[in-house]
Amino acid sequence: QRSHQLRTASEVALLATSGTSRDEMIRQAVDLLKDRFGYFYSAIYMLDETGEYASLRAASTTDENLKIPANLRVVVGSQSVVGQVAASQSPMIIANLDDERVFKQADSVMVSSLSEATVPMILGGQLLGIIDIQSQEMTAFDSDTLTILQTLSNQLATGLRNVLLVESSQVNLEETAMLYRSSRQISQAKNEAEVLQTLTDSLAKTNFLALVLSVETDNLKVVSFTDPKSSSVDTSLKGISLPLQRGAARLTESAILIIDNLQVSGDFENLTAFLARRGCRSTALLPIMENGRPTKLIALGTRETIPLSSARLQPYASLAEVASTSFDRFAVMKTLQERLNELQVLEYVGQAVSAETEPQHLFRTLHEVVADQMGSDLSFTVALYNAKTNLIEIPYMVNDGKPLSIDPFPLGEGLSSHLLKTQKPLLINKDVAEVTQSIGAKPVGRMPLSWLGIPLVIAGNSIGAIIVQDMVNEDRFEQADINLFNTIAPQIATAIRNSQLISEMTITVKAFEQEHFLLDSLLTNIPDRVMFKDKDLRYLRVSQSLATDFGHRKTEEFLGKDDTQIMGEDLGQESLEQEKQILATGQAITDEVERLVDDHNNENWRVISKLPMIDSAGNTFGLLGISRDITAVKKAEELAQTRAQRLLTASEIARDTSGLLDLEVLLKNAVNLVLDRFGFYHASIFLIDPLGEDAILRESTGDAGARMMSIGHKLAVGSTSIVGQATSRSESLVVNEVRRYENYYPNPLLPDTRAEMALPLKMGSRVLGALDVQSNKVNAFSDEDVHTLQILADQLAIAIINAELYTSAQETLAQHRFLHQISAAASSSQNVEDALRTTAQGMQVARKGDRISIHILNNHNELVLSALAGFPSGQHPKEVIPLGKGIIGRVAMEKHPMRTADVQNDPFYIPTDDSIRSELAVPILYTDRLLGVLNLENEKVAAYT
Numbered sequence: 001q002r003s004h005q006l007r008t009a010s011e012v013a014l015l016a017t018s019g020t021s022r023d024e025m026i027r028q029a030v031d032l033l034k035d036r037f038g039y040f041y042s043a044i045y046m047l048d049e050t051g052e053y054a055s056l057r058a059a060s061t062t063d064e065n066l067k068i069p070a071n072l073r074v075v076v077g078s079q080s081v082v083g084q085v086a087a088s089q090s091p092m093i094i095a096n097l098d099d100e101r102v103f104k105q106a107d108s109v110m111v112s113s114l115s116e117a118t119v120p121m122i123l124g125g126q127l128l129g130i131i132d133i134q135s136q137e138m139t140a141f142d143s144d145t146l147t148i149l150q151t152l153s154n155q156l157a158t159g160l161r162n163v164l165l166v167e168s169s170q171v172n173l174e175e176t177a178m179l180y181r182s183s184r185q186i187s188q189a190k191n192e193a194e195v196l197q198t199l200t201d202s203l204a205k206t207n208f209l210a211l212v213l214s215v216e217t218d219n220l221k222v223v224s225f226t227d228p229k230s231s232s233v234d235t236s237l238k239g240i241s242l243p244l245q246r247g248a249a250r251l252t253e254s255a256i257l258i259i260d261n262l263q264v265s266g267d268f269e270n271l272t273a274f275l276a277r278r279g280c281r282s283t284a285l286l287p288i289m290e291n292g293r294p295t296k297l298i299a300l301g302t303r304e305t306i307p308l309s310s311a312r313l314q315p316y317a318s319l320a321e322v323a324s325t326s327f328d329r330f331a332v333m334k335t336l337q338e339r340l341n342e343l344q345v346l347e348y349v350g351q352a353v354s355a356e357t358e359p360q361h362l363f364r365t366l367h368e369v370v371a372d373q374m375g376s377d378l379s380f381t382v383a384l385y386n387a388k389t390n391l392i393e394i395p396y397m398v399n400d401g402k403p404l405s406i407d408p409f410p411l412g413e414g415l416s417s418h419l420l421k422t423q424k425p426l427l428i429n430k431d432v433a434e435v436t437q438s439i440g441a442k443p444v445g446r447m448p449l450s451w452l453g454i455p456l457v458i459a460g461n462s463i464g465a466i467i468v469q470d471m472v473n474e475d476r477f478e479q480a481d482i483n484l485f486n487t488i489a490p491q492i493a494t495a496i497r498n499s500q501l502i503s504e505m506t507i508t509v510k511a512f513e514q515e516h517f518l519l520d521s522l523l524t525n526i527p528d529r530v531m532f533k534d535k536d537l538r539y540l541r542v543s544q545s546l547a548t549d550f551g552h553r554k555t556e557e558f559l560g561k562d563d564t565q566i567m568g569e570d571l572g573q574e575s576l577e578q579e580k581q582i583l584a585t586g587q588a589i590t591d592e593v594e595r596l597v598d599d600h601n602n603e604n605w606r607v608i609s610k611l612p613m614i615d616s617a618g619n620t621f622g623l624l625g626i627s628r629d630i631t632a633v634k635k636a637e638e639l640a641q642t643r644a645q646r647l648l649t650a651s652e653i654a655r656d657t658s659g660l661l662d663l664e665v666l667l668k669n670a671v672n673l674v675l676d677r678f679g680f681y682h683a684s685i686f687l688i689d690p691l692g693e694d695a696i697l698r699e700s701t702g703d704a705g706a707r708m709m710s711i712g713h714k715l716a717v718g719s720t721s722i723v724g725q726a727t728s729r730s731e732s733l734v735v736n737e738v739r740r741y742e743n744y745y746p747n748p749l750l751p752d753t754r755a756e757m758a759l760p761l762k763m764g765s766r767v768l769g770a771l772d773v774q775s776n777k778v779n780a781f782s783d784e785d786v787h788t789l790q791i792l793a794d795q796l797a798i799a800i801i802n803a804e805l806y807t808s809a810q811e812t813l814a815q816h817r818f819l820h821q822i823s824a825a826a827s828s829s830q831n832v833e834d835a836l837r838t839t840a841q842g843m844q845v846a847r848k849g850d851r852i853s854i855h856i857l858n859n860h861n862e863l864v865l866s867a868l869a870g871f872p873s874g875q876h877p878k879e880v881i882p883l884g885k886g887i888i889g890r891v892a893m894e895k896h897p898m899r900t901a902d903v904q905n906d907p908f909y910i911p912t913d914d915s916i917r918s919e920l921a922v923p924i925l926y927t928d929r930l931l932g933v934l935n936l937e938n939e940k941v942a943a944y945t
Contacts, residue, residue, distance in 0.1 A: 022163045023057065023260070023307055029156055030060040033133065041066070041110050041134040044156075045074065045082055047127050048254075052076055054086045054130055061110070070264050072107060080106030081118045082130050089127050091119040091146045095139045110134055117141035119149045121157040128157050178205055179315045183322040195326050199298070200224040200233055202319070209280055209301035211271075215251070215287075215294045219244050220271060223296070227278070242270040251287040251294040255317045258284050258308050262301075275301035284308050286320040290327040338480050341373070343487075362495060363396035366488070370468060373484060376401070379448070379471060383416050384456075384464035392416055399471075414444040419453045420462040425482050426453050430474040450476035454485035456493040463493055523555070529606075529627040531558075532613075537579050537623065538562050546627075579610060583620050586612050593630070605634040639784070663803040667699035670796055674773065675701045678785075681776040682750055684708075685761070686715065686723055687769035687800070690942030691901060693717060695727050695769055704749035721745065726758035726770045733758050734786055736779045752776040759790050761797040768797050836867035844869035849938055851916075853877050854924075855888055856932040863892055863933060877912055877935070886910035888933050891921040895930055901942040918943035 026044045033042035043059035056072040074080055077087035079102045085092050094116045097104040109116065113134035121129040131153050135141070182202035189195045196212060203210035204226040213220040219241040225234045250257060250267055259266065262276040262283060275283050280301030288296035298320055302308060348369060367380045379399040383392050386408075394406040411417050418441045419426055428435045428451045433443045448469035456464040466485060470476040519541075523530060529546035533539055539558040547555045550566055563579075564572030582589060588611040596604040606627050613622040671683040684705060686695035697713040700706070715721045718728035720743035726733045734757045738744045747753065755775040761768040771793045775781065840852045851870040855863035855877075863881040871877075878886075884893045887908050891898050900919045903909040909919065916937045924932040936944065 021306070022160060025156070025159055025163060026058040027060075029131075029152075030058045033131070033152075034060040034062060037133070038062070039133050039140075040136045041113060043068075043108070043132045044121075044129060045086075045108075045132065046129040046160075047076075047086065048073075051127075054082055056108075057129070063112075066110060066112075069107060071266060074106075074108050078106070079103070080108050081116050082106070082108045082132055085118045085120050085130055086127065089120045089122060091117070091150060093117050093141050093146060095141070098138075108132065112136050114138045115140045117145055117149060119146060119153045121153040121160070123154075123157040123161050128160055131156070175206060176315045178202065179319050183319055186319070186322050186326050189326055192327065192330055195323055196223055196296075199319070199323060200226065203298070203300075204233055206300075207302070209275060209278055209303075211275075211297075211299040211301075213242070213271075213297045213299060215248065215297055216241070216244075220297060242274060244268070244270070248294070251285065251297065252289075252292075255321065256284060256286060256310050256313050258282065258310070258313070260307055271299060275299070279303045281305060282308050284313050284316070286313070286317055288320050288327065289324040290331060295327065296323070338483060341484070359395060362492075366466070366492060367396070367398060369488070370466075374468065374477075374481060377470070377472075378476075379467075379469040381467040381469075382464065383420075383467060385411065385420050385462055387461070392420070399469075413440070413442040415441055415451065415453060416465055416467065417441070419455045419465045419467075423455045423457050423460075423462055425455070425486065426451070427477050427479075427482055428452075429477060446471075449474045452477045452481060452485070454482070454489045456489055458493045466492065527629070529625075531623075531625045533579070533623040533625070535583065535621055536562075537576055537583075539566075540622065579623055579625075582610055582612055583623060586614070586620060588612060603631070604629070605631045663800065664699075666799055666803050670771075670799075671699050671701050671705075674771070674789075674792070678773070678789075680773050680780070681752060682774040684772040685769060685796070686727070686772060687761075688717060688727060688767060689714075695723050698769070704747075707749055722756050722758045723770045723772050726760050727767055730760050730762055730765075730767050732760065732786055732790055734781050736781055750774060754778045755780040757781050757786065757789070759786070759793040761793050761800065763797045763801050768800055771796065833866070840867040840869040843934075843936075847936065849940070850943075851937040853935045853937075854932060855881060855892075855935065856924075857883075857892065857930055863888060866932070875913060878910060881910070887919055888921050888935050891923050892930055892933050895923045895925060895928075897922045899944050901944075913937075915939050917941045920944040 026046075030042045030044055033039060040063065041059065041061045044057055045054040046057045047054055053073040053075060056069070056074075059068045061068065074082045074086070077083055081092050081094055081103050083106070094100050094103055097109060097114055097116060103109065103116070113136060115135045115138050117133045117140075119131050120127055121131060131149055133141070133145075133149065179202060182198055185198045186195050189198060199212050200210075200223075203212070203224075207228050209228070210224075210226045212223040212225075214223055222237045222240045222242070225237045227234065259268065259272055260282045262272040262280055266272065268285065271285075272283060278301070280303055283299055283301045286298040286300070287294035288298065290296075298316065300308075300313070300316060363382050366382070370378070370380055377400075380397070381394060382396040383394055385392055389408075390411050391408040392411055393408045397404045397406060411420065415426065415436055418439060426439075430449070432447045432449065432451050436443050436447070448471045450470040450473060451467070452469070453465050453467040455462055456466065466489060468477075468481075523541060523543040526543050527545050528543065529549060530543040531539060531546060532541040538560050539562070542555050542558045544555055547553070547558060552558065558566065562572065563575040566572065567575065578589075581587075588609070590609045590611070592608045594606050594608050596606065598604065607630050608625070608627045610623060610625045612620045613624050614620050667685050671685055674680065674683040682701055682704065684700040685698055687698045688695050694714040694716055697705075697708055697715075700708055700713075715723045718724055722733050722735060722741075722744070725743075735741045735744065736755045738746070738753060738756055744756075753774045754777055757773045759771045759773075761770060771789065773781075773789065836854050836856070840854055844850060844852045847870075849870075852868060853865060853871075853876075854867040856866040858864050861883045863883065865877060865879050868876055877888075881889050883889055887898055887900060887903075887906065887910070890908055898919075898921050900906045900909065902917055903919050904917065906919075917940060918938045920936040922934045923930060924934055938944070
């Protein structure tokens, strides 16, 4: 079976190297997976250009009755195996889908499937797609299956990338040059009509069936249509509407939207059906954006069998982008022109108002301005409201160029009365009588076909209205006309009471300027981030500190923008949702502490307050936000807490170990407490041998520690190792990046070590050993860690000394007691030989591990072996030792004890056994007379103190 799978892998490899069509390659691959492996269902998904969806490109099944879903798209990261693999870019096996109900219910899983294996197709670190295999048997897949599928996915990914490269090379350079020239023409166009005409002319020169459409609320309206089969633009279709029930939202998802199959119903089925009827096999949609929304659409259809690719369409996408930029420019220019016009009218009216004190002259001047801006054929009326009499007066009215006179009438239910009551502009461009009734007003007199009215309001009180009417034409007025009237209406209203308000206005202006100056000073110098937003949560004012923190030099760059434009889509949308809730509920957020982590993993803390701004009438009109950086305070708090916790931990460890007098238990508890309380990777304690040559591992954590102790792990004092350096220098050595430490030798039993610290265990000038701590993180040890652990090491040194002293005292006491027993037993012996033998045997019991021998001086000044104990069978010291020879002979001659730490380095030692390392010889004296020598030998170095 494995050989069969490998042969299939070879077939896929051949397919990947020889295929030139992406869809054909994918289709053949799923068929191979089904036919060769015999799996119930195989499918290949491709990641779309947004990276948000995995789209089903081909599927194959052994069940002829199984209906494979069309146009299936799986959201990356969704609750499906395909979605999870696309998000993690790691293979997955689900042995039993019935146990994983969430995955079982996904659209990508067939109803009868019981197990699933899915692998990603990755090339150069980039996810291209997913291979999904399903079986009607449980546990149908194993790790070998994943290995084979991963091999296939790698080969297929390489083939798909090669096909994409081939497709990108198909871009027609002559066509690109033509589109580039068209882009230049569009960028230089003076209006929308020129842009559309240039687009139409350019697309007519390509091999595509090209539609330029206007995106309406619920339909697409044809602006132009060109077909390469025809030499001219088909104008018969201009103005035709194609219903757009859905799909408009998708136009904002990508600059290029490719629809490969026009026969399948989708989001743009009316448009695709239009192109399919003309022989197109696939189409690409290129939205033209204006102020962030699609207003025009380029649809390119092709009759070729070669699928469209993003690379081939990129020049057209660039052309659409240039058109979008031009439309934005036209919108800005139009807005600026309207604003300029309003300002000019405002200036003119202001000058006229300031010069006119007689009402009729003022009204006539206003009429001239309106006639100049909107046309002299309009009916123009000025209505004034007298609140005392509750009457509406018409001091000025002109219709068809003739002045008319109307008697005052009570405030009632007509359109003029509606304006004065609502104090809102009203524009009716058609069906004036019906609209009048729908808003609760009553038609009065002859109704015009278009009607526009602007109320004149002073201090919240309606004082009159300006009304213009077209008695002949519908759709006469537009929003720009309302803007114009809104601009001049306050001037007219102000003129009526100008003299009464001049004094008050002067005071108000001065107060405003002072407050503005104070606010500017505050926002310029305050270190806190301060912001003011309108009710739509767009920035009104920000502090200089906020602008600087977000990389802007001027605060004005924030004006009119929302958080998504400043912070990015994700963070900005989250902030907007929170602030919308504040405005909706009126509930402020005060002193909320927020933790932020930047791209470099730097931690930042801020305390944030957001409050709704409410006017005197109780209406929320915006939001005030204040954010203060408290990172320094938080770090100080964390450092203090860390220090306190570490000191507390050190004191706890010292408390838990100081009461232990058993050295082995003491060391084991110490390393385990260090590991548990400080959370490091590994901890060990080394103690220096009696000769001061080696630091011997006495206790260590984990399995690795147990293995090292079992083999007698040790490090030479003064060696280049971290422990060797710390014990020889009697000072701490901290290496926060062991891979950069030239003398570091990695321990294969501790492969994850990234930082190491050794602290000497010392009492006064004596170094007892070292506490070695290792971490699996770089830069794990801070100065505070070193300081705290050094305190702990000093306390451990004291505890070790105490344990050694206690152990030594206990051993000495036990030996003294036993020696007393030996002396008593020897004194009761019947003869000298029995006494000597009893003494030797008793000492060997007291000194387990020692070899005991007693040598008695004879008359020839020779030391004769008289008793021994503890020697292996067949071994014993020399029977006769001349006075002065060897260690025993020297002790006898000098009548002084001699302790040898390492007999192998003593020239006087007479070798009897290579395993002996230490020796202690004591003369046996009666007054000053030498009777003999008591000799002790041990296999350990420096066994005697």
